[in-house]
Amino acid sequence: MKTPQVRNVQAADLAEVAAIDLEITRLPKPGYWAGIYQRYGSGRRQQRFFLVAEAAGRIEGFVIGEVRDWEFGSPRCGWVFAISVRPGARLAGIGSRLLEAICEGFRRLGVTKVRTMLARDNPLILSFFRSQGMMAAPFIPLEIELDPAGTDRK
Amino acid sequence: MKPQKNTLFALYSVLESASQPERQLSAGEIARKYGISPHHLAKVLHTLARAGVVESVRGVGGGYRFAGNAKRLTLMDVIELFENIGAPARGSGPRRRRQGTGTGVERAVGTVLSEIDAMAEATLRSISIATLLKLIERQRRRT
Numbered sequence: 303m304k305t306p307q308v309r310n311v312q313a314a315d316l317a318e319v320a321a322i323d324l325e326i327t328r329l330p331k332p333g334y335w336a337g338i339y340q341r342y343g344s345g346r347r348q349q350r351f352f353l354v355a356e357a358a359g360r361i362e363g364f365v366i367g368e369v370r371d372w373e374f375g376s377p378r379c380g381w382v383f384a385i386s387v388r389p390g391a392r393l394a395g396i397g398s399r400l401l402e403a404i405c406e407g408f409r410r411l412g413v414t415k416v417r418t419m420l421a422r423d424n425p426l427i428l429s430f431f432r433s434q435g436m437m438a439a440p441f442i443p444l445e446i447e448l449d450p451a452g453t454d455r456k
Numbered sequence: 457m458k459p460q461k462n463t464l465f466a467l468y469s470v471l472e473s474a475s476q477p478e479r480q481l482s483a484g485e486i487a488r489k490y491g492i493s494p495h496h497l498a499k500v501l502h503t504l505a506r507a508g509v510v511e512s513v514r515g516v517g518g519g520y521r522f523a524g525n526a527k528r529l530t531l532m533d534v535i536e537l538f539e540n541i542g543a544p545a546r547g548s549g550p551r552r553r554r555q556g557t558g559t560g561v562e563r564a565v566g567t568v569l570s571e572i573d574a575m576a577e578a579t580l581r582s583i584s585i586a587t588l589l590k591l592i593e594r595q596r597r598r599t
Contacts, residue, residue: 422574423578425578425581425582428578428581428582429583429587432583432587433527433584433586
């Protein structure tokens, strides 16, 4: 495969980005990608990044993230909240190139720490970030199932 | 999770051999480096060889050579050769009970301990031998 070029997303890429996501997650997300493009891919991006890897005119993967200040009490750091590579294009270093590109963007903004959050039952993506040198962060994600509205919680 | 001694010795041996895949390491060489009984380590290496993680090379200058795929072999793969850490051993108390049974106290304690086990397991399944070798190299450069 031709070495992919990593660049900012364009509106015309969205259909391919959504198709990659659908192929991986099997969950159609109508409207979601247009919203993400509005927030991360268009206009003045400032601290936001939405990058794609393109090879031979085809989108092979994408990464999305942003710099966040004082979230969870943490000083300014970069967050990667989505990275995907078309299953047929994996093991060619595309994920690594996308991650390196977004990290370079974070560096230019003066960021020296990058975080992400992953499903612990997804060893594939966990292994990818581990292989890039990422270690456990000093945070513990917590969640709770909310009772439906109007339920008596006594 | 606190790995048993055999498990730790196995991890040391796998990492030592994978860091120099072209070399044959003797049990004595690894044992000396980590202050382990060579007899004890020989048994560990035998288990690793049986699983195809290392291969035993006979003759003068023989020893053990890494035979796995460092990018695919995870820490959990090695650990599972020596202990079953996925088994529900925690929080079940002296009277081992099936999951979901027991008193409210036992269930609550078991739930929290299971959280810890799940995190440990996810971590160990996500770190390959190649990834750990990269970590060793990074730490070496920093010191």
